[in-house]
Amino acid sequence: FAQDRPLVEALRREGGGAYEERVGAFGQVLGGEPLEWGRLANEHPPQLRTHDRYGERIDEIDFHPAWHSLLRLGLEAQVQSLPWVDEKTGAHVARAALFMLLGQVEAGVGCPLSMTFASVPALRVQPDLADEWIPRLTSGDALCGMAMTERQGGSDVRANETTARRSGETWELDGNKWFCSAPMSDVFLVLAQAPGGLSCFLVERPQPGFRIERLKDKLGNRSNASAEIRLEGAEARLVGEEGLGIRTIIEMVVHTRLDCVLGSTALMRRAVAEATHHAAHRAAFGRLLVDQPLMANVLADLCVESEAATLTALRLGRAFDEGDHAFRRLATAVAKFWICKRTPPLVAEALECLGGNGYVEESQLPRLFRESPLNSIWEGAGNVNALDVLRAVGREPESVAAFLTEVELAAGADARLDRAIVELKDELADTDEVELRARRLVERLALALQGSLLVRYGDPAVADAFCASRLGGGGGVFGTLPRGLELGAIVERHRPQLGG
Known part of the structure; x- marks a missing residue:
């Protein structure tokens, strides 16, 4: 934590200063043995055991002890609950920092922690379930998963075919879910078609009607379990009003989207730390890599992207702390699109900074x-x-107004940003073929927000580099920053200072 200057500064600025000692202590713990736990948890992914030795259905998922150790660290740090159990100012910001630190060590435990955290605001619409489950979820005694997606619909959850029928005081669910997140959890929020329309239900596990068919063989996130499940008369309880399932579960999705931003920002930071540290100690062609102009350009460009993401992530955290629904409504969706899209090319470039060594698992x-x-x-x-x-x-429209108000707090501070804001407003006013242009609009929104945050709060050299490259028609790959920027200072700001 202490080595990540943009994160330290943002924690203080966005209202989480009261938690700095706690966040710093968590960072110190993560810098030790948990780094090895992350490796082990990925090399030994979870295994599904559908039956016991007597042929009885059990549907148990076995995780490597390292995964359990990492999850326990997250639970003890209250990554799943901090803003719900601590009323101090800045709890969402502090929780964001904790989530990002843990994500740099291993992302696989982020899913159950995120789902459990995000389930709380959704459950609050059903007081009896909230009273029963929120204390268990926030204390770490139980985990919550989610099952929305079905094979035939994907993101179009209104096409879901899982059915719900009343059975006395409860409901029974029948159908298949193509992706179930955190299937080892104790309870799940599930969407199903009730007579009154698509509705949200709470389903407990284990029970005979909840069957795990298989675990997904995923590209990454291998320490975490994701599953296909079958519901066969699974007992469930309605959450919220019948027919308003999307409205109910969207509160959970809003918070998990925030965690997608935090998780991607964490990956950016870890990649930048690895690349800058390597370049500061690796010599080639007679001098350190970090002292070679082209490598310095690449590294500085990566650092700029990482700092922009960090400032955006913690500004979002403050919006959640303040209950600023208008700003967070648009800003969270914009940041989720942009920061998560920028992460793969950044990590790929950081990997390349290590040359062949970066392509090796170690x-x-x-x-x-x-x-x-x-x-x-x-x-x-x-x-x-x-x-x-x-x-x-x-x-x-109130979300657009709140977003532009935030962006325009930097008005007049940088001509390049001022020009970008004018162009953004023109883009917003143009309604012709807007769906075709949606990605371009979101990109403009994201760059304007990040530019504004950096100009106001970021390191001046980083802000200058951002405006010169992202708002001034820069190149399409990392390492194309223009001349005249303080590349060395930018890299030093982001390089871990570990004895040189």
Whole structure:
């Protein structure tokens, strides 16, 4: 934590200063043995045991002890609960920093921690279930998963075919879920078609009607379990009103989308730390890599991207702390699209900074690279988020007003940013073929927000480099920063200072 200057500064600035000692202590713990736990948890992914030795169905998932150790660290740090159990100012910001630190060590425990955290606001619409389950979830005694996606619909959850029928005081669910997140959890929020329409249900596990069919063989995130499940008369309880399932579960999705931003920002930081540290100690052609102009350009460009993501992530945390629904509505969707999209190319470039060594598993960069596309897919892939931005722009003008108010706090500080804001407003006013242009609009929104945050709060050299490259028509790959920037200072700001 102490080596990540943008994160330290953002924690203090965005209202989480009261937690700095706690966050710093967590960072120190993570810098030791947990680094090895992350490797072990990925080399020994979870295994599904459907039956015991007597042939009885059990559907148990076995994890490596290292995964359990990492999860326990997250639970003890209250990554799953901090803003819900601590009323001090800045709890969301502090929790964001904790999540990002843990994500640099291993992302596989982030899913159950995130789902459990995000389930709380969704459960609050059903007081009896909230009273029963929120204390268990926030204390770490139980985990919550989610099962929305079905094979035939994917992101189009209104096409779901899982059915729900009343059975006395409860409901029974029948159907298949193509992706179930954190299937080892104790309870799940599930969407199903009730007579009154698509509804949200709470389903407990274990029970005979909840069957895990198989675990997904994923590109990355291999220490974490994701499953296909079958519900056969599974007992469930309604959460919220019948027919309003999307409205109910969207509160959970809003918070998990925030965690997608945090997780991608964490991957960026770990990749930048690995690349800058390597370049500061590796010599080639008679001098250190970090002292060679082209490598310095690449590294500085990566650092700029990482700092922009960090400032955005913790500014979002403050919006959640303040209950600023108008700003967070649009800003979260914008950041989820942009930061998660920028992560894979950044990690790939950081890997290349290590040359052939970066392509070898021992460097840890291959694991980061496999992980890097995930957050752009989870909780709505890129197009889903871009279209969600269009919905917010079209239906919630207060969110656009709040977003522009935030961006314009930097008005007059940099001519390049001022020009970008004017162009953004022109883009927002143009309604012709807007769906075709959705990604371009989201990109403009993201760059304007990041530029504004950096100009106001970032390191001046980083802010200058960002505006010169992202707002001034820069290149399409990392390492194309223009002349006249303080590349060395930017890299030193982001390089871990570990005895030289």
